[in-house]
Amino acid sequence: xxxxxxxxxxxxxxxxxxxxxxxxxxxWTIMEVCGGQTHSLIRHGIDQILAESVxxxxxxxxxxxxxxxxxIDRALAIAALPEVTLxxxxxxxxxxxxxxxxxxxxxxxxxxxxVYSPLDALRLAREQPARQVVFFGVGFETTAPANAMAIVxxxxxxxxxxxxxxxHVLVPPAIEAIAASPTNRVQAFLAAGHVCTVMxxxxxxxxxxRYRLPxxxxxxxxxxxxxxxxxxxxxxxxxxxxxENAYARVVEPRGNRTAQxxxxxxxxxxxxxxxxxxxxxxxxxRLRPAYRDFDAEYxxxxxxxxxxxxxxCKSGEVLQxxxxxxxxxxxxxxxxxxxxxxxxxxxxEGACAAxxxxxxxxxxxxxxxxxxxxxxxxxxxxxxxxxxxxxxxVTGVGR
Amino acid sequence: xxxxxxxxxxxxLPLRDYPQIVLGHGGGGKLSAELVEHLFLPAFGNDxxxxxxxxxxxxxxxxxxxxxxDSFVVRPLFFPGGCIGxxxxxxxxxxxxxxxxxxxxxxxxxxxxxxxxxxxxGQIVQAMAEAxxxxxxxxxxxxxxxxxxxxxxxxxxxxxxxxxxxPGVDLGPDRAxxxxxxxxxxxIGDHGVAILSVREGLEFETVIxxxxxxxxxxxxxxxxxxxRIRAMxxxxxxxxxxxxxxxxxxxxxxxxxxxxxVPVDAPVxxxxxxxxxxxxxxxxxxxxxxxxxxADAPGLVAAMRTHPLGERAxxxxxxxxxxxxxxxxxxxxxxxxxxxLPVGEQLPRIC
Numbered sequence: 001x002x003x004x005x006x007x008x009x010x011x012x013x014x015x016x017x018x019x020x021x022x023x024x025x026x027x028w029t030i031m032e033v034c035g036g037q038t039h040s041l042i043r044h045g046i047d048q049i050l051a052e053s054v055x056x057x058x059x060x061x062x063x064x065x066x067x068x069x070x071x072i073d074r075a076l077a078i079a080a081l082p083e084v085t086l087x088x089x090x091x092x093x094x095x096x097x098x099x100x101x102x103x104x105x106x107x108x109x110x111x112x113x114x115v116y117s118p119l120d121a122l123r124l125a126r127e128q129p130a131r132q133v134v135f136f137g138v139g140f141e142t143t144a145p146a147n148a149m150a151i152v153x154x155x156x157x158x159x160x161x162x163x164x165x166x167x168h169v170l171v172p173p174a175i176e177a178i179a180a181s182p183t184n185r186v187q188a189f190l191a192a193g194h195v196c197t198v199m200x201x202x203x204x205x206x207x208x209x210r211y212r213l214p215x216x217x218x219x220x221x222x223x224x225x226x227x228x229x230x231x232x233x234x235x236x237x238x239x240x241x242x243x244e245n246a247y248a249r250v251v252e253p254r255g256n257r258t259a260q261x262x263x264x265x266x267x268x269x270x271x272x273x274x275x276x277x278x279x280x281x282x283x284x285x286r287l288r289p290a291y292r293d294f295d296a297e298y299x300x301x302x303x304x305x306x307x308x309x310x311x312x313c314k315s316g317e318v319l320q321x322x323x324x325x326x327x328x329x330x331x332x333x334x335x336x337x338x339x340x341x342x343x344x345x346x347x348x349e350g351a352c353a354a355x356x357x358x359x360x361x362x363x364x365x366x367x368x369x370x371x372x373x374x375x376x377x378x379x380x381x382x383x384x385x386x387x388x389x390x391x392x393x394v395t396g397v398g399r
Numbered sequence: 400x401x402x403x404x405x406x407x408x409x410x411x412l413p414l415r416d417y418p419q420i421v422l423g424h425g426g427g428g429k430l431s432a433e434l435v436e437h438l439f440l441p442a443f444g445n446d447x448x449x450x451x452x453x454x455x456x457x458x459x460x461x462x463x464x465x466x467x468x469d470s471f472v473v474r475p476l477f478f479p480g481g482c483i484g485x486x487x488x489x490x491x492x493x494x495x496x497x498x499x500x501x502x503x504x505x506x507x508x509x510x511x512x513x514x515x516x517x518x519x520x521g522q523i524v525q526a527m528a529e530a531x532x533x534x535x536x537x538x539x540x541x542x543x544x545x546x547x548x549x550x551x552x553x554x555x556x557x558x559x560x561x562x563x564x565x566p567g568v569d570l571g572p573d574r575a576x577x578x579x580x581x582x583x584x585x586x587i588g589d590h591g592v593a594i595l596s597v598r599e600g601l602e603f604e605t606v607i608x609x610x611x612x613x614x615x616x617x618x619x620x621x622x623x624x625x626x627r628i629r630a631m632x633x634x635x636x637x638x639x640x641x642x643x644x645x646x647x648x649x650x651x652x653x654x655x656x657x658x659x660x661v662p663v664d665a666p667v668x669x670x671x672x673x674x675x676x677x678x679x680x681x682x683x684x685x686x687x688x689x690x691x692x693x694a695d696a697p698g699l700v701a702a703m704r705t706h707p708l709g710e711r712a713x714x715x716x717x718x719x720x721x722x723x724x725x726x727x728x729x730x731x732x733x734x735x736x737x738x739x740l741p742v743g744e745q746l747p748r749i750c
Contacts, residue, residue, distance in 0.1 A: 004672060010659075010731040045734010091675075116601070116674075222732055337741075357739050 007221030008044070016226040017049050020233055024053045028236050029185050030229060031178070031321055033171060034140075034192030035062030035350065036220050042354045044222045054229060057185070057321035058351035060174050061192055063139040064091050065319060065343040065350045066274040069307040071167045072097040075136050076105050077302035078165065084300070085111040085128065087121035088136040095343045098307045118150035118164070125154070125162035134296045137164040142194040144168050144285060145259040148266040151287065151294050165296040166287055169272055171195050172203045173283035178320060179211040186321055188232040190218040190225070193247035198263075200255025204243045212241045219247040266291055275343055276309075276316030315342035318351050325355040332356065420515040425545030434543060438521065442528040447504070447539040455539035457504055460563050465500035467491060468559040476523065476553050478597045480589075480608030483556055484526035486684060489613045490635065491560040492534045496615035497631040497687055499570040499622060500562030502536040507558050509543045512551035523554060534613035536560070568622060574629040575650035579718040580696035582689045584617065584703060585610070585711040586662040587639050591681035592670045601674075605666045612685030617708045621689065624702035630690040633683070640679040640738045642688050643726040655727045655735075656716030679728070680741055690718060 032038055038058040041047050047056050060066050076097050079086035086102070093102040093114065106112040111131070115121050118135045125133035137147040147164060154162040175189055191204060196217045204215045214235035218228030228246040235242060245251055263285070272284025287295045312330040317323035325331055325344070335341040337353055344350035423430040440449060447455045471487040488505065495502045507527065511520065531538050589610040596607055614633060622628060630650075634642040639661065647654045663671075663678045671678045685708060691699055696714050703709030726738045 004668060008731055010733065013732045043736060044730045044732050045736055046732065048734050049732060357737065 004221075007219070007223040009223065013049075013222050013226055016223065016230055017046075020050060020226070020230050021053050023230070023233055023237060025237060027053060027055060028187050028233055029055045029057060030188045030190060030232055031057040031059045031186040032190040032218065032225070033059040033061040033175060034190075034195070034220075035059075035065065036194070037190060037192065037218060037225060038062070038351055038354055040220050040222065041225060046222060046225060050229065054233065056229075058318070058325075058354070059178070059189075059321065060274060060277060060319040061140065061171065062319075062344070062350050063143070063169065064095055064346060065315065066169055066277065067092075067095070067138045067167050067343070068273040068275050069097060069309055070273070070305050071138075071165065072101075073305045073307045074297065074302060075165055076100060076102065077305065078134055078296060078300045079105050079110045079112050080108075081132075081300060081302070083132045085113060085124060085131045085133045086136060087113050087115045087118075087124065087133060089116075089138070090114045091346065092136055092138065094340070094346045096340055096346070098309075118147050119153075122150045122153055122159070122162060125159050126157070129161060132161050132163070132299075134300075135162075135164045137166045137168065140169055140171055140192065140195050141198045141263075142192070144263055144267065145198055145256070148259075148262045151266050151291055152262065154294055155291065160293075163294045163296040163299045164287070166267075166285070167272070168267065168285035169274065170269075170283050170285065171199075172207060173280050174274070175204075175207055175215070176211075177277070177280045177283070179207065179213055181320070183320075183322060186213070188214040188216070188236055190228050190232065191215050193217055193219045193224070193251055196245075196247070196251045196255065198256050198259050200260075201243055201245055201251065201253050208241050208243045214241050215243045217243070217245045217247050217251055219250065274319070276313070276319055278316070310341040313342035315344040315352065318344055325352040328352070418517055420511045420513055420517060420520065420545055422513055422545050422547065425511065425543050431543065438524055439541060442524045443531065443538045443541075444528075445537040445539065447537060448541075455504065455506075457539065457561070459503065460501075460565075462563040462565045462568075465495050465498050465562040465564050466559070467494040467498070467562075468557065469494060470555065470557045472552060472555050473594065474552055475597055476519065478609055479593050479606050481611040481684075482523055482526050483554060484523035485530035486609075486611050487556040487558045488527050488530035488534065488536075488538075489611050489684060491558040492530075492536055492613040492615055493633045493635075493685075493687070495560045495562035496613070496618040497570075497633050498562070498564065499568040499618070499628075499631070500564045501619065502534065502560055502562040502615055504537055504539040505531065505558050505560050507538050507541040507556060509541070510551055510555040510557075511543065511545045512553050513545055513548040515553050520554065523556075527556075530613065534615055536613075536615070567626065570628060570630050572630050572632065572646050572649040573651075575646050575652050575654070575690045575718045576629065576692075577652055577718055577720040578693055579629060579690050580693045580714050581643070581654060581656060581716040581718065582691060582696055582700060582703070583639070583661065583713060583715045584614075584687045584689075584709045585685075586664045586667070587634065587683055587686060588663055588667040588671060588678040588681040590684040591638070591676075592667045594682075595674070596670065601670070603666055603670055607664075607666050607670065610683055610685035612708055614685065614687055614708060617703065617706045618687070620702060620706055620709075621699060625691055625695045625699040627695055628689050628691050628699070631687055633687045635684060636682050637740055638678070638680040638682055639688065640677070640726065641740050643738070644740055646688075646690060647726050648724050650718070651723050653719040653722035653725050653727060654716060655719050655721075655729060657729050659731050660713060660715045662711050662713065677738075679738055693717070 102112050121135040208215045214232050216228045216232045231244050231246050267285035268288045269282045270284050270286045271281050273279045314328040340346045344352040469490050473483050476483045492502050593607045593609040632642045643654050700712045703712035
């Protein structure tokens, strides 16, 4: 099948992994920025296969994880209004706000719907003129064009019952914040391919230069990721720091100009608080004043929102690559996918959920007997992570 | 299969006078009786039901009785490959079948919402009748209630099944042993994706149809071919992952499966990728998993492949002492991951 099986070929993957293993003279630390990449790396066990050569740090590129808690609380308050139908992507529904989540609000009678596109929400607004339809517009540059399109169409149609709660975040400022941090351990970045499909790769050139870090544009399939890691490693070994496009089958260097024009028309840059990380200057988009009529923050006066994070949650450090999910004392204890303290445990792209769901073998520190490559990887990982056996004990995995 | 003959009603107050379900259809009066006489009896037609006594009287062959019940609230009521009616019959028949029981009889209980078009109820009942005939299991007793408009989703169905487990058959989810083989009867994910495609109005290039089917024919054949089968399960809600996790937990063993060995049809795989779902967690309604001693597995698979519902049967993994209680998937790339249950429903991803 096109684009599914070709880029998951086990033999080619082994070859690439072998090339990476042979080309390293030391273990390198690479951050994949996007949560979709984290998911794919762990789902296919790539982190284990490469454990001796590369430490993969999971970056802040999960929109569900970094959406500020104030905005989640605002969405919860808006959803509870009787006249409102709140539409959201599925995985936002279980993200905890200060006191509750959208699923719980729905069970108490709020009209909360899962949609697959903001245009579905727009259609709902046209079909139900008596309801106020609010779309929860979160995400990176990837989801922004469709949201911008929905806003432009709503304005063209003169819809008075459609609005959007916008919390867009941008990748380059996040990379810069991590690269500029005095505690930074990341030696190369894998940039998010789909973000670059929209925005192009030019924004990354000054970052690679200024911070002397290779940035490789990566796709999401196992072979895409392995090839991007290989290119990053080659650069690191050669002492180069360049922007490389390892996802050229999808990403044009200039990006999608039509989408960029629409984004510039609808959104303007703004400072944005990233959940668990803090405020990053000019790291988000909000609706321009010309589209304020469609801004749910202005349309619904839900009063002062007071948000409080769980004091136990260390998702901020996880998102910055300072802490592995299972090194958090609450991981698998107070915090599980069933009782998430932070958003990173909720989203299928969140690093904590990914570790909880897929990574438990590594934490167990028991080398699997069935696949020799993974066995070596798991042992290596346990050796470099002195806490792993301790974590296995406290989390009680393997009851 | 005989069609309901809507033209030949003999009743002076035929059902046609009410094109929709009204509250009176569940009131136990004349309207209820008409529903039974003109809809249920002709469709389900069997001697036990026709007596219309308060309880059906059955003759049980020797063995242990097996009993199971399930409620069906699927939305929409009709979907590619089936409807709530055949689902309600097959689901309960399958719960009996994978317990090693020969199904004897079913009961059916309808909760109908005022306003449900009678023609739709007719289609649902017809589908139930056909599914029951195909499975060879009579529907011998039933009940109907009607709730006010807005208090139900058109039609809810509860079916209860009674069966007999013959002497010598002893299956249980706690009986998997290290070294056993795990056998799957066919491709996974079809039902869940079929439902999702109509529920969410998603259009794919090809129509994905539900795999709803009664498995009792296949299980009878399997038990005959391989009496040493230790456990069987039908991976419905929660998919293959839920079933394997339950077997691993209940038996206190680990289960390792090869991702590549699990058949997933291309359209289902594509839809799952698009929506960010894992096919291992998607529901099936006509598939089963069996745990057998490894030596018996090839023979069992060969036997299963002679049955239409087992044509694509295959060995997908093994039971191991390692990782008790865990299900581990070996990926095509040589990595491994643990497959757990989702907390609630799988949620489609943002991007």
